[in-house]
Amino acid sequence: MDSxxxxxxxxxTRFTIFMRTFLPWxxxxxxxxxxxxxEIIRRSHEGxxxx
Amino acid sequence: xxxxxxxxxxxxxxxxxxxxxxxxGRGDAVTVISPRPDYNWVPSxxxxxxxxxxxxxxxxxxxxxxxRAGIExxxxxxxxxxxxxxxxxxxxxxxxxxxxxxxxxxxxFLINATGPALRFDKTEGLGPGGGHSLSVCLxxxxxxxxxxxxxxxxxxxxxxRRRFLVGVGHGTCTCEGAAFEYIVNxxxxxxxxxxxxxxxxxxxxxxxELGDFGMGGMHLKRGGYITPSSxxxxxxxxxxxxxxxxxxxxxxxxxxxxxxETLDGNEGERGFDFAMLLPPFSGVGLKVFDRxxxxxxxxxxxxxxxxxxxxxxxxxxxEDWRAADWPRTYQSPEYPNIFAAGIAFAPPHxxxxxxxxxxxxxxxxxxxxxxxxxxxxxxxxxxxVVDMIGGAKAPTHTASMxxxxxxxxxxxxxxxxxxxxxxxxxxxxxPDFERYPEYGRDKDRTFGEIGxxxxxxxxxxxxxxxxxxxLRPGWRWIPE
Numbered sequence: 001m002d003s004x005x006x007x008x009x010x011x012x013t014r015f016t017i018f019m020r021t022f023l024p025w026x027x028x029x030x031x032x033x034x035x036x037x038x039e040i041i042r043r044s045h046e047g048x049x050x051x
Numbered sequence: 052x053x054x055x056x057x058x059x060x061x062x063x064x065x066x067x068x069x070x071x072x073x074x075x076g077r078g079d080a081v082t083v084i085s086p087r088p089d090y091n092w093v094p095s096x097x098x099x100x101x102x103x104x105x106x107x108x109x110x111x112x113x114x115x116x117x118x119r120a121g122i123e124x125x126x127x128x129x130x131x132x133x134x135x136x137x138x139x140x141x142x143x144x145x146x147x148x149x150x151x152x153x154x155x156x157x158x159x160f161l162i163n164a165t166g167p168a169l170r171f172d173k174t175e176g177l178g179p180g181g182g183h184s185l186s187v188c189l190x191x192x193x194x195x196x197x198x199x200x201x202x203x204x205x206x207x208x209x210x211x212r213r214r215f216l217v218g219v220g221h222g223t224c225t226c227e228g229a230a231f232e233y234i235v236n237x238x239x240x241x242x243x244x245x246x247x248x249x250x251x252x253x254x255x256x257x258x259x260e261l262g263d264f265g266m267g268g269m270h271l272k273r274g275g276y277i278t279p280s281s282x283x284x285x286x287x288x289x290x291x292x293x294x295x296x297x298x299x300x301x302x303x304x305x306x307x308x309x310x311x312e313t314l315d316g317n318e319g320e321r322g323f324d325f326a327m328l329l330p331p332f333s334g335v336g337l338k339v340f341d342r343x344x345x346x347x348x349x350x351x352x353x354x355x356x357x358x359x360x361x362x363x364x365x366x367x368x369x370e371d372w373r374a375a376d377w378p379r380t381y382q383s384p385e386y387p388n389i390f391a392a393g394i395a396f397a398p399p400h401x402x403x404x405x406x407x408x409x410x411x412x413x414x415x416x417x418x419x420x421x422x423x424x425x426x427x428x429x430x431x432x433x434x435x436v437v438d439m440i441g442g443a444k445a446p447t448h449t450a451s452m453x454x455x456x457x458x459x460x461x462x463x464x465x466x467x468x469x470x471x472x473x474x475x476x477x478x479x480x481x482p483d484f485e486r487y488p489e490y491g492r493d494k495d496r497t498f499g500e501i502g503x504x505x506x507x508x509x510x511x512x513x514x515x516x517x518x519x520x521x522l523r524p525g526w527r528w529i530p531e
Contacts, residue, residue: 009289010282017290020471020502030504033474037458037508040476040496041530044427044455 053079053440056145056158058129058337060085060113062093062422063393064164066429066531069522072122074437081121082156084147086128088112090520091190094422095513097232099193100327101240102201103465106190111520120522127154129165129335132351134386135342143388160436163358164392164429167332170221176304177220177330183304184220184326187233196327200237203325207246213324216309218255220328222300225265225417227256230329231284232461237327238291239464253321254288254295255311255328257414259406261285261297265416267403269477270490271499277490283499287463287473296321298406300414301328316409332417334358334395350385357397359384364399372400374453374483380446381432388439390432390446393425402481423457424450424480426531453481456496460509463501472505
């Protein structure tokens with residue numbers, strides 16, 4: 001890639017790229033991200049109390 | 052008996068109709084008026100656009116779902132609202148057009164969830180219908196993009212180099228997130244098909260910085276830093292060899308190049324062989340008439356054809372924008388039995404900083420209000436309507452985008468073992484600088500990371516939300 005502004009961008013290391021698809025780590029992240037999203041959904045429904 | 056009429060069967064309208072039906076007694080009626088026969092799970096259209104799914108996998112026929120649920124379905128395009136009825140009859144009604152014939156549907160409560168009109172006409176040469184660019188806004192558009200992509204791949208396999216341009220086709224577009232998903236999926240697919248080295252891929256956007264997404268960007272807590280989303284977005288593009296043009300308003304799309312203007316007033320052009328550029332949105336152009344048949348559209352709708360609701364529409368400079376400007380109940384200030392939900396409501400102002408070029412061209416993203424917020428607004432509006440039918444004097448439920456968060460998963464490549472997606476949460480969607488002075492958002496709840504887990508979540512959501520849209524047993528327990 002020869003774009004000048006791309007040379008100023010942060011790039012991931014090989015380890016970071018490896019971890020993105022490393023199954024045991026991703027299974028753990030799947031659980032963590034789901035919990036974070038459930039918390040956001042719960043808080044967002046506060047104005048919308050169940051009938 | 053009361054009749055609730057919902058205009059539109061997209062994410063917001065379908066949610067509103069389904070909840071209203073399940074909460075109302077059988078003596079009350081729910082009617083949905085929609086021009087298309089299918090429900091479309093729009094977030095998965097990007098996978099149709101790269102050839103990984105076909106339109107049937109992202110759509111559901113509405114008629115059997117509504118028949119089973121006890122919802123009346125009128126396949127027609129809504130045209131007029133008559134909130135005071137007419138001289139002969141004071142009952143409110145809407146008119147819709149179906150195969151050239153006018154249908155008149157009376158209502159007690161009206162939920163306008165018509166979504167956007169795709170305004171390809173705002174930029175010369177934009178769009179698949181007679182223009183020179185592709186789109187993934189509709190399943191049919193996305194299938195067309197996939198076919199064009201397959202042709203490009205064949206050319207590259209024969210040794211040709213091809214130029215891909217993806218982004219937005221006007222300075223006032225929204226939904227940059229969808230175009231972002233498309234470009235990274237496109238790049239992933241070109242790699243999978245072994246032709247990446249022959250493709251030059253460029254992102255063109257009206258965002259001031261990458262990662263704005265019409266939400267003024269985000270500050271994400273990750274790796275011991277609070278980092279602007281522009282850094283993440285630039286990293287993602289640089290890693291994948293995607294070039295970018297920011298702060299751009301596309302003026303014209305020609306068969307092999309776009310002409311654009313940037314915020315600094317300069318003009319440029321970019322050649323392409325394949326362009327997927329999203330259009331700007333407006334409302335669908337509903338007209339409103341009083342009892343005497345005088346046109347009162349401007350009392351209910353803004354000039355951009357989105358509906359006025361309980362927001363503060365007083366024009367004010369960016370410094371004076373407040374979270375409290377954003378609507379909470381989505382009730383029309385003119386007629387208490389009319390609501391707007393999803394994209395159909397008029398935002399009080401953008402979220403991103405408004406900017407103009409020296410020529411006066413607005414180059415700033417419009418605020419997104421799709422997906423999770425659209426569904427939550429639909430549900431809150433349905434709750435209020437049901438309570439008002441039950442005797443409540445005013446809306447009882449709220450869903451302000453300045454008080455709710457959003458969970459978003461942006462696919463960056465679809466494969467169960469090598470795919471990735473960016474998982475993001477923001478809270479609230481509209482920054483509240485009075486509550487969170489530093490960044491406008493709760494930095495403990497605004498988060499993002501990229502990985503395979505995100506792709507699994509994206510797949511899970513695809514199946515979960517299509518199950519929910521079918522109104523299968525337990526659908527109400529799946530959150531919006």
